[in-house]
Amino acid sequence: MGAVGVAVFVAVRLVGLDVFEADAFFALAGRFDGEVGAEALLDLACDFPAVAALDPERAAPGFAFACFFGVFFDVACFLAIRNKRSPDRAPVRDWRTFEPPNRTIRGEGRRSRSGNTSRMSLHVIVTAFNPDSALLERAVASALVCDSVERVTIVDDGSAAPVKCPVSDKRVEVVHRQNGGPSAARNTGLDRVRCDYAMMLDDDDELIAEGVAEVVSLATRLGAVGALVGRIEERDDGSVYSRLAPAEWAGKTMPCPGDAFRPIQIFNASGTLISRRAIDLGLRYDETLWVVEDREFIRRLADIGPIAISAGAAVRSGVRPGGVRLTSAANLVKRARGHQAMMSKWLDGESEPHFRVATLWLLNAMSRAGLSRDETFMALHAVARERGWIGPLRRLKFRSRAFFRRPSA
Numbered sequence: 001m002g003a004v005g006v007a008v009f010v011a012v013r014l015v016g017l018d019v020f021e022a023d024a025f026f027a028l029a030g031r032f033d034g035e036v037g038a039e040a041l042l043d044l045a046c047d048f049p050a051v052a053a054l055d056p057e058r059a060a061p062g063f064a065f066a067c068f069f070g071v072f073f074d075v076a077c078f079l080a081i082r083n084k085r086s087p088d089r090a091p092v093r094d095w096r097t098f099e100p101p102n103r104t105i106r107g108e109g110r111r112s113r114s115g116n117t118s119r120m121s122l123h124v125i126v127t128a129f130n131p132d133s134a135l136l137e138r139a140v141a142s143a144l145v146c147d148s149v150e151r152v153t154i155v156d157d158g159s160a161a162p163v164k165c166p167v168s169d170k171r172v173e174v175v176h177r178q179n180g181g182p183s184a185a186r187n188t189g190l191d192r193v194r195c196d197y198a199m200m201l202d203d204d205d206e207l208i209a210e211g212v213a214e215v216v217s218l219a220t221r222l223g224a225v226g227a228l229v230g231r232i233e234e235r236d237d238g239s240v241y242s243r244l245a246p247a248e249w250a251g252k253t254m255p256c257p258g259d260a261f262r263p264i265q266i267f268n269a270s271g272t273l274i275s276r277r278a279i280d281l282g283l284r285y286d287e288t289l290w291v292v293e294d295r296e297f298i299r300r301l302a303d304i305g306p307i308a309i310s311a312g313a314a315v316r317s318g319v320r321p322g323g324v325r326l327t328s329a330a331n332l333v334k335r336a337r338g339h340q341a342m343m344s345k346w347l348d349g350e351s352e353p354h355f356r357v358a359t360l361w362l363l364n365a366m367s368r369a370g371l372s373r374d375e376t377f378m379a380l381h382a383v384a385r386e387r388g389w390i391g392p393l394r395r396l397k398f399r400s401r402a403f404f405r406r407p408s409a
Contacts, residue, residue, distance in 0.1 A: 120196040120216055122148040124207070125189030127182060129157045131203040137166035142206035142316075144169060148216055150195055154203075157185040183285035183293045186269065193279050202270040204318065208232070211314030215273055218308045222253055225305035227273035228266045228298070229314035242313060250311035257302035258350025260295050261342065263358045269294035271315035278304050291331075292338035299346055329369045336362050336376045340383065356389045363390075 124143040128136060136154070143152050144167070152172045156163035158179025165174050177188055186200060197216060201207060211229060219227040230244035243265035244250075254260070260267060272294070274283070278301055285297050301307060339362055343355050359380060366377045384390045 119148045120220055121150045122146065122212070122216060123151040123153065123193045123195040123198045124149055124201055125186060125193075125198055126152065126154045126201045126203055127157060127185040127189065128154055128159065128163050128203040129179070129182075129185070130159045130161075131163065133166060135204045136163070138206055139201055139203055140167050140172060142209075143201060144171065146207055146209045146212045148197075148213065151193075153189045153192055155185045155189045157181070180287060181290050182269070183287045183289055187284045187287065190274070190279055190284060193276065196276050198274045198276075198279060200269045200272045200274075201315070202317070205231075205270045206316045207271075208312075208314050208316055211310065211312045214312050215308070215310040215314050218251065218310055219273055219275065222306060222308045224253060224308035225275045225278045226298070226301045227308040227310060228254070229271040229273070229310045230266055230312060231268065231271060231315040231317055232313045234316065234318050236318075244313060245309045245311060249309040251309070253306035253308055254302065256350050257299055258346070258348060258354065260299040260302055261346065261351045261354040261358065263354060263361065266309070267295050267298055268315075269297070270317070272298070273308075274301070289338060289341070291334045292342055296342060296346075327365060327369075329371060332362070332366050332369055332371060333374060333376050336366060336380050340376075340380060343383065352387075356384075356387070359384050359389060 124146075126136070126139055126143070140152055140154065143149050150171060152169075154163060154165070154172065154174045156174060156176045158177065162176060163174055165172055175188060175192070177185065189200075190198060197219065199207075199212070215227045215229050218224075228245065230242065233241040233243060235241075245266050246264065249255070269285075281304060283297075283301060283304065285293050289296060298307065339355075339358060343359075347355055363377065363381060363384065366372065366374065366380075371377050381390070
């Protein structure tokens with residue numbers, strides 16, 4: 001029923017035509033619906049005696065109202081039909097309380113780039129700087145045995161001796177670049193990703209095939225833009241430590257973006273899963289950061305969408321003598337500076353409890369390492385006092401350590 005037809009019908013009813021005359025008028029007007037203008041309709045209406053006898057000035061307001069009513073009626077019908085034909089749209093939800101719907105999520109079960117409909121494709125990026133050739137070969141081999149891996153890119157970050165491909169496999173490539181730090185090396189790898197997901201891997205770590213399959217499936221099922229995994233640390237003395245996600249997070253999404261700064265062991269770059277969606281949006285590591293760049297990256301990833309947390313471990317790493325000690329004096333100073341940079345950028349109500357715990361840990365570690373007179377320690381200590389994180393007893397503890405510690409020779 002068109003707007004013009006409804007308008008004419010209401011108009012003739014307003015002017016008082018009888019039922020038979022109105023029906024005839026309506027049928028006649030319906031044939032011209034959408035093809036005639038207002039003047040033609042007025043001429044048509046004047047062919048009926050009851051309308052022709054009206055005063056034009058008195059009839060004009062009623063006819064204008066009828067036209068407006070007809071247009072409103074037409075729009076209402078259009079919206080009703082559209083809503084009836086289109087699928088129901090779920091209300092907009094905050095991803096922090098995301099629950100997967102009981103329907104196929106876009107991307108799940110579709111054909112991957114390898115032609116296999118049962119899995120998603122994965123691109124593993126191995127960053128290397130003066131690597132141990134045996135460990136690098138083990139890292140690449142562990143990636144190739146994972147069912148979903150289609151490409152492995154080794155990024156040589158300006159090693160003294162150019163890195164060579166450790167295996168003979170057409171899926172593996174080596175990219176050489178000038179030394180720019182871990183963030184720059186990872187970004188070089190992300191620029192080459194063409195698979196559904198990318199996963200970071202250090203040159204001295206190994207992937208666990210079952211854990212990789214689990215985290216890819218979890219991220220796909222939850223519609224996540226990334227995922228974090230646990231890790232297994234093996235020491236030379238034979239001891240093994242499992243660094244897994246908290247039980248309340250396992251198999252779910254990270255509760256809020258600020259939790260990226262929670263001081264637990266799953267926020268490592270090695271093993272981080274990143275969706276192609278986030279990569280195509282231009283998400284990259286901050287190349288100005290050489291420490292804590294992994295948490296800062298995950299924090300920005302959380303702004304794009306939910307991050308899945310795998311219950312199991314997907315990375316196996318070894319803690320070996322002579323390796324980098326994150327608790328050495330030099331590294332503690334670097335970590336404290338990076339920590340302050342993160343607080344100045346990301347400190348809010350969600351992240352403050354985590355920053356408080358990490359700040360107090362750093363202050364204690366630096367104090368034990370004899371760095372309580374270092375300017376970095378003093379700056380971090382001032383921030384903690386300003387935020388009210390340090391009480392009188394803790395201040396006395398730091399001062400007593402500085403007073404009784406003997407100066408180094």
